[in-house]
Amino acid sequence: METLKEINLLQNKKIAIIGGGPGGLTLARLLQLKGADVKVYERDVNREARVQGAIVDLHFDSGLKVIEAAGLMDAFKASYMAGADKYRMVDKDANICLDETNTDVEDDFGSEYFRPEIDRGELRNLLIESLLPDTVVWNSQLENMELADTTWILKFKNGTAANADIVIGSDGYRSKVRPYVTDVKALYSGATIIQGEIDHPETNCPEMYNLVNKANLIAMDTGKTIAAQPRGDGGLTFYAAALYPENWVQASGVDFNKSDEVYTYLVNYYKGWNPIFYTLFKACLNFIPRPLNYFPIDQNWKAKANITLIGDAAHLMPPSGEGVNTAMLDALDLSESLTGKYPNLEAAIAAYEQQMRSRAAILGKEALESIKDFASPSEESINKLVQQFNTIKS
Ligand SMILES: Cc1cc2nc3c(=O)[nH]c(=O)nc-3n(C[C@H](O)[C@H](O)[C@H](O)COP(=O)(O)OP(=O)(O)OC[C@H]3O[C@@H](n4cnc5c(N)ncnc54)[C@H](O)[C@@H]3O)c2cc1C
Known part of the structure; x- marks a missing residue:
């Protein structure tokens, strides 16, 4: 691994x-490329x-x-799932309205529209394999930390401790880590x-498996959506989204550990839809309810010299x-700031944080608007989505 001398x-x-x-x-990889500890x-x-x-x-x-x-582009090209970036859109009767799976557009890594899919586990593996041995310390759930002079003492749930000069959450x-940087809390998106996770969908829900056709499936009707995607191990993941009040998961009366209860709830919620979608719910033995939260888009804090945050944190x-x-983009920006021409660490972290927050504010606003269209689409938003797919294709 190349080490740059001017860190x-x-x-x-x-x-x-x-x-x-x-x-x-990603950050660990980028910093190790620059010779950091x-x-x-x-x-x-x-x-x-x-x-x-x-x-x-x-x-x-x-x-x-x-x-x-x-x-890591060669490693990525060896691991991505060719064809899984294609979309299929269906209506509630399972009629196919838009289908990219029957087009033979070549994968083009030089095109700004090509968005290759990769299994999350594969992405994790390729990043881990790029690191120096023993970079990842497993079974280390941070519980809290304290500053002793200029050194952070990190305390883990398993009773171990470690120290560091700079902590990245x-x-x-x-x-x-976030509370040591800011006290701005998450809000509920609505x-x-x-x-839902399904193993062996080819035998457990074959009709749905064929409808998904190893692509990204979106089924939409006014007010309701189901999305389904293949997993790298051959399984299927689906998302049934809806606008619910905060704490709905607790208030719903549905026990999400009991798959038959969730099945009954979903069949009722998607009443009038083609029963093929119910086979998806039936085949699922593992449901995870996820209230979608977000950090306010105008959040701000004063940079510190020895701690910062990237990604969802x-x-x-x-x-x-x-x-x-x-x-991943945060990781790149932070690695460049920390090894760039700043007079001190506080200035480097401040520059990174400003760039990161500005980008996140734009994306966060878009995400908030689009999640409502996704969870409860209007006729207009369904048409807009079809138009978007058609524009990307043409
Ligand atoms: C339903 C759903 C679908 C999504 N689909 C997409 C998608 O298609 N495309 C996309 O780009 N994004 C998607 N996202 C968002 C994406 O998953 C996250 O934005 C992304 O994973 C954030 O990466 P991260 O590295 O910041 O955090 P994470 O991926 O959350 O990783 C955090 C890591 O920290 C570890 N950890 C947590 N607490 C501690 C602790 N106390 N001590 C030590 N380790 C700890 C965790 O085990 C985990 O490995 C989706 C999110 C959801 C909820």
Whole structure:
């Protein structure tokens, strides 16, 4: 790994990245390329501890740009899921309204419209494999930390401790690092997603499996949506979104650990839809309700010299296909600021945070607007979406 000699601000500094999601791992890679001393402390017991969820698409001017900067484009090309970026849109009767799966447009990494999908677990693997051995310290769930003179003492749930000169919080929405940076709290967006995971959909719900056709499926009717995507391991993930009051998950009376209760709820909610969609709910044994929260888009705080945030920990927003991409872009910007020509660490972190918050404010506003259209689409917003797909295709 190439080491740059002119790292000034990071000379003799130990950096602790809390959270080994896409943001934290990307940052570790980029900083190691610059010769920095980095550890990633991750809550998961080990690399295999958890399925990382469905696929994510990386974008030309964010995720893919960062993959290139990290020297990982070849590894990415070997791991992405060709064809999974295609869309299929159906109505509530399961009639196909728009279909990209039957077009033979070549994958083009030079096109700004090409958004290749990758399984989250694969993305995590390729980032981990790019790091120096033992960079990730597994089973390290941060509980709290304190500053002793200029050194952070990090305390983990498993009873261990570590120290660092600079702490980067990339520990997602419920960040334990964030309160040391700002006391701005998350707000509820008004939308909740019920996420379902299905193993072996080819046998457990074959008609739906065929309808999804290894692509991104969106089923929409006025006021209601279901989205389904393949997982890298052959499974399916689906999202049933709706506008619900805050705390609806607790108030609904539905026990989300009991799949038959959730099934009954969803069949009732999607009454009048083609029963093929009910086979999706029937085949699902693992439902996860997700109230979608966000940090206010005008949030602000004063930069500190020894701590900052990236990704969801910094700017959680409702899903809009930008979260992983933005976390990776934060990692690139922060790595460049920390190794750039700033007079001191506080100035470097202030410059990064300003750039990060401005970008997140724009994306967060768009995400808030689009999540309502997604969870409860009007006829106008459905037409707008069809138009968008057609524009991208042409
Ligand atoms: C339903 C849904 C669908 C989405 N779909 C997309 C999509 O298609 N495309 C897209 O770009 N984005 C999508 N997103 C958003 C995306 O998942 C996030 O924005 C992205 O994962 C943020 O990356 P991150 O690295 O900041 O945090 P995370 O991915 O949340 O990673 C945080 C890491 O920190 C670890 N951690 C947490 N707490 C601690 C602790 N105390 N100590 C140590 N480690 C800790 C966690 O185990 C995890 O590994 C979606 C989100 C949701 C909810």
